[in-house]
Amino acid sequence: MANEHDPACNDGTDCRDTDDSHAQADMHDHDNGDHDNNNNNDNDAVLDTTSSRPGSPAVYIKNLVCGYGKNRVLHNVDFSANTDELTAIVGSNGSGKSTLLKAIFGLCDITSGSIMARGKNITRVPTHDILKHGISYMAQRKNVFQELTLLENLSVVGGRANADQAMDHFPELKPFLGRPARTLSGGQRQLLAMAMMLINKPYVMLFDEPTAALSPKNADLIIAKIRKINEENNNCIVLVEQNVMQALNYCDRVYLLASGNVVYSGDPQVLLEDKDLASKYLGL
Amino acid sequence: MIIIYDGLIYASVLAVLCVGLTLTYKITSVPNFSHMAFAILGMYMALITSKVLGLSVYAALPLAFAASGLVSLLFYLAVIRILQKKKSSVISLIIATLAFDIFMIGVLNILADSIRNGFQVLSRDFTLRSTDIVLADGLPLVFVVSIAVLVGLALGLYYLLYRTNYGMRMRASIENETLARTLGIDTRLIFSMSWFLSGGLAGIAGVLMALWFQGDPSLAMIMLPSIFAGSIVGGFTSIYGAILGGLLVGLSEIIGTTALVDVFGYWIVQYRPIIPFIAMIATLLVLPGGLAQLVTIIRQRRLKGKNA
Numbered sequence A: 001m002a003n004e005h006d007p008a009c010n011d012g013t014d015c016r017d018t019d020d021s022h023a024q025a026d027m028h029d030h031d032n033g034d035h036d037n038n039n040n041n042d043n044d045a046v047l048d049t050t051s052s053r054p055g056s057p058a059v060y061i062k063n064l065v066c067g068y069g070k071n072r073v074l075h076n077v078d079f080s081a082n083t084d085e086l087t088a089i090v091g092s093n094g095s096g097k098s099t100l101l102k103a104i105f106g107l108c109d110i111t112s113g114s115i116m117a118r119g120k121n122i123t124r125v126p127t128h129d130i131l132k133h134g135i136s137y138m139a140q141r142k143n144v145f146q147e148l149t150l151l152e153n154l155s156v157v158g159g160r161a162n163a164d165q166a167m168d169h170f171p172e173l174k175p176f177l178g179r180p181a182r183t184l185s186g187g188q189r190q191l192l193a194m195a196m197m198l199i200n201k202p203y204v205m206l207f208d209e210p211t212a213a214l215s216p217k218n219a220d221l222i223i224a225k226i227r228k229i230n231e232e233n234n235n236c237i238v239l240v241e242q243n244v245m246q247a248l249n250y251c252d253r254v255y256l257l258a259s260g261n262v263v264y265s266g267d268p269q270v271l272l273e274d275k276d277l278a279s280k281y282l283g284l
Numbered sequence B: 001m002i003i004i005y006d007g008l009i010y011a012s013v014l015a016v017l018c019v020g021l022t023l024t025y026k027i028t029s030v031p032n033f034s035h036m037a038f039a040i041l042g043m044y045m046a047l048i049t050s051k052v053l054g055l056s057v058y059a060a061l062p063l064a065f066a067a068s069g070l071v072s073l074l075f076y077l078a079v080i081r082i083l084q085k086k087k088s089s090v091i092s093l094i095i096a097t098l099a100f101d102i103f104m105i106g107v108l109n110i111l112a113d114s115i116r117n118g119f120q121v122l123s124r125d126f127t128l129r130s131t132d133i134v135l136a137d138g139l140p141l142v143f144v145v146s147i148a149v150l151v152g153l154a155l156g157l158y159y160l161l162y163r164t165n166y167g168m169r170m171r172a173s174i175e176n177e178t179l180a181r182t183l184g185i186d187t188r189l190i191f192s193m194s195w196f197l198s199g200g201l202a203g204i205a206g207v208l209m210a211l212w213f214q215g216d217p218s219l220a221m222i223m224l225p226s227i228f229a230g231s232i233v234g235g236f237t238s239i240y241g242a243i244l245g246g247l248l249v250g251l252s253e254i255i256g257t258t259a260l261v262d263v264f265g266y267w268i269v270q271y272r273p274i275i276p277f278i279a280m281i282a283t284l285l286v287l288p289g290g291l292a293q294l295v296t297i298i299r300q301r302r303l304k305g306k307n308a
């Protein structure tokens, strides 16, 4: 079932064009040109797991139907997120944003459809092996081990040496390394969760509402960190955000979900200008 | 002297069994009513090693660890994992472990009869006490080994859980399985290993028991109240609680029974399980979190005292 979609996916141009219908003339034009020129090599290039060309789909989801037990949450969702870009997922509560991220990590029941990561089909890969495909995930809640110390939280993911290295990016956490994570403040806990995600130098980072329940100041700090990671590593970032206006201003591409369907995908500015969609789904 | 040997050997063995029972409960949330069966399998490994193979009983320790560990692992993979995948209730899991205990008693009965018929060896209510080495002053080796095993286990588990990366992953998987899996930890492997370890430890406890007490398949049912009492007194969540709980229940059982015999006569021995039952019920009524809860309360009091 899932493999039927391989040919479409190995061809990066097809993947993007099917999604980009809303944003024909947007800033990614040069990427499309690039794909056309290299069309013959695309199969090899995308299958190579080390490839991280800017603008190529790092995650590509087709016809995804999934949910929890008999309860279907997402209905035929197509989604792709590109290397080097920050893709935001927005939509009202219960629209299925978290479920979409969970599906990539095998944390919900997939009825049909396929999930590709840099050309590899990962639809049925067990949760604990997804990280090996260069994808990391930060859950909305319970994203650190409360009873483990900060250092242990980091070491669990990548061993002691990597833990020390990760600390260089998060000097804010250094004074607390020996403390159990449950003693951290909300903002510090999110920083720790981010540090844990970064340890394996992922190509794709999935964030589920990293700023929920934080003060505006801490929320800005977290978003600034995420954008900096994106710029420094040129990786693919997928961000579920409840602060829609802000997210639309800094993301490269947006998906709008409503009741488990994608109702818009493409350029965030186009969405803002679309009075119908904006008023119906974003309350603008 | 004999009451000291009886008490401390029994208490140490019980503590080892309580650690195993608590380990699988804490890690996979299964109250395992077949845990004693793994110990009795160890007892029969001791009998076979000593009376059939003619080796030292202590040679049975690694054998029993491997055999009981393997049976425990297979039970987990073939039954418990599948039930948990179907999101079965705790009640279903308990019934499954009880059923497996009864099944194992059947297997052990067949094993006991085969040993008697095949090798003309006494295989019910047997003891290997006479084969044990006696150290200076009539000190039996099993006494020293039982205590050494318990101390070694306490130190070993501490080292494993708090000083190794594997132990860190174990603690992480216990606290939040989903998070552990998204961070690349194969929790299935960790859960499987904990069942192997728990069963293996029970096997070792069984060998030590055979060296001092009497072995019989029926113990797989008879001793269940004692290991559950010890674990519950310890709090059923803490490894060190389980050690203390096991020691406490074990000593009370031996000393209490001896005292009762002095007062009422020998017939009272029949009612020995009443002691662990009382310990279990008293704990659940007064301090449901067991000794672990007590430690937390004392710690909080102290913190409050400091802050005030």
Ligand SMILES: Nc1ncnc2c1ncn2[C@@H]1O[C@H](COP(=O)(O)OP(=O)(O)O)[C@@H](O)[C@H]1O
Pocket: A068, A071, A073, A091, A092, A093, A094, A095, A096, A097, A098, A099, A100
């Ligand atoms: N673990 C779960 N079990 C059953 N239903 C769930 C579970 N998680 C979410 N749902 C349901 O799936 C739908 C989408 O949830 P979710 O993806 O969390 O939405 P969002 O993140 O957009 O707020 C909701 O109707 C919710 O009730």
Ligand SMILES: [Mg+2]
Pocket: A097, A098, A099, A140, A208, A209
């Ligand atoms: Mg959500």
